[in-house]
Amino acid sequence: MFKLRGHSLSLMSLLNERSNVISVRDQYTQDVLEYNGIHNTVIIGCPSNFINYxxxxxxxxxxxxxxxxxxxxxxxxxxxxxxxxxxxxxxxxxxxxxxxxxxxxxxxxxxxxxxxxxxxxxxxxxxxxxxxxxxxxxxxxxxxxxxxxxxxxxxxxxxxxxxxxxxxxxxxxxxxxxxxxxxxxxxxxxxxxxxxxxxxxxxxxxxxxxxxxxxxxxxxxxxxxxxxxxxDLKRYGLHCDLVKFIRDSGLEANDDFVGMFND
Missing domain, CATH: 3.40.50 (Rossmann fold)
Structure with missing residues (x-):
């Protein structure tokens, strides 16, 4: 693990202060941020994973x-x-x-x-x-x-x-x-x-x-x-986390996207 420095640390500290939650790509990124004192993150991968409903x-x-x-x-x-x-x-x-x-x-x-x-x-x-x-x-x-x-x-x-x-x-x-x-x-x-x-x-x-x-x-x-x-199983879990992230960030999610795993 490593310490963030300079502009990278300044940017992440600013995001940390102004965001309810920060989306990150993977476990490694989350671990690095937690090591640097940033704990309000959620792993969602890449949103392009949900182009197809x-x-x-x-x-x-x-x-x-x-x-x-x-x-x-x-x-x-x-x-x-x-x-x-x-x-x-x-x-x-x-x-x-x-x-x-x-x-x-x-x-x-x-x-x-x-x-x-x-x-x-x-x-x-x-x-x-x-x-x-x-x-x-x-x-x-x-x-x-x-x-x-x-x-x-x-x-x-x-x-x-x-x-x-x-x-x-x-x-x-x-x-x-x-x-x-x-x-x-x-x-x-x-x-x-x-x-x-x-x-x-x-x-x-x-x-x-x-x-x-x-x-x-x-x-x-x-x-x-x-x-x-x-x-499909991992995609379902990421979808749930992404919908929650969107709502927690005060944004509105597309109805078709939100309902793609509904019965």
């Missing part, structure tokens, strides 16, 4: 995984999230993504500005950290890359895929809210904490890099199938 979303995704595993998984369509830098195995993940994109029905969905100019055809140059994986695959990248300027368009687009996977948390949450099986490759405390809090199917990056790209479809679907059963 289907209370049985996890069960629906589990059934979809079962149906996909009965098909020839070589022909599934993959929504692949942009990789994240910063982990010792990040480049290995990117290299295998490049190999996978070259041989499978798939798209590469970017969220950061790194490849935006390339995606918009404003430059033919790719960033240095993409060179190892795509120096000789730039035509593949140009063909596969996609970006969005709003979440609604992204969600609608993701409905056309069989499954989603990658290192981005929200890049997988949005397809999941569109009833697409999704797997987060966790690589830091944020992705680990939020995946655990929200019951999102996940695989650690160190484990993921042990598999070959041709193994990905079955590995991903099996991992989702094994973990998704906890999603």
């Amino acid at each position: 289907n209370r049985n979303l996890g069960q629906s995704i589990k059934e979809k995984c079962g149906a996909l595993l009965e098909r020839d998984t070589r022909y599934l369509k993959h929504h692949i999230c942009e990789y994240s830098q910063g982990h010792i195995n990040s480049q290995e993940v990117l290299l295998n993504i490049a190999r996978f994109l070259s041989n499978n029905i798939s798209n590469y969905i970017i969220q950061s500005p790194d490849l935006l100019s390339f995606s918009l055809n404003e430059t033919s140059t790719i960033p240095d950290h993409y060179q190892r994986a795509f120096r000789y695959r730039k035509s593949i990248l140009k063909q596969k890359i996609v970006h969005f300027t709003n979440a609604i368009g992204w969600m609608e687009y993701s409905r056309g895929f069989d499954l989603s996977w990658g290192m981005r948390l929200h890049g997988n949450i949005l397809p999941m809210q569109a009833n697409v099986p999704a797997l987060v490759i966790t690589h830091d405390s944020r992705t680990e904490g939020l995946s655990d809090t929200m019951g999102l199917p996940n695989i650690g990056i160190d484990e993921f890099v042990r598999y070959r790209p041709k193994e990905y479809p079955k590995v991903i679907l099996n991992a989702i199938s094994e973990q998704i059963q906890q999603y």
Whole structure:
């Protein structure tokens, strides 16, 4: 655990003084704040977890995984999230993504500005950290890359895929809210904490890099199938906490959202 300092401590102290309760993403964040004397917190994960009001979303995704595993998984369509830098195995993940994109029905969905100019055809140059994986695959990248300027368009687009996977948390949450099986490759405390809090199917990056790209479809679907059963239960608990948080904060909650778990 560590002490907050400077502007971080000032900001959290101000929030503490002016809020009945502060929403936090996961247990680790709550523990850090409590260590620093801030106790009026509630864990809610990310509100994007409730875009889809289907209370049985996890069960629906589990059934979809079962149906996909009965098909020839070589022909599934993959929504692949942009990789994240910063982990010792990040480049290995990117290299295998490049190999996978070259041989499978798939798209590469970017969220950061790194490849935006390339995606918009404003430059033919790719960033240095993409060179190892795509120096000789730039035509593949140009063909596969996609970006969005709003979440609604992204969600609608993701409905056309069989499954989603990658290192981005929200890049997988949005397809999941569109009833697409999704797997987060966790690589830091944020992705680990939020995946655990929200019951999102996940695989650690160190484990993921042990598999070959041709193994990905079955590995991903099996991992989702094994973990998704906890999603609906955790989502119900987070929903109750979020509704209470909204009301305790003096705000008004949408009736459809409030009633999504009602009989």
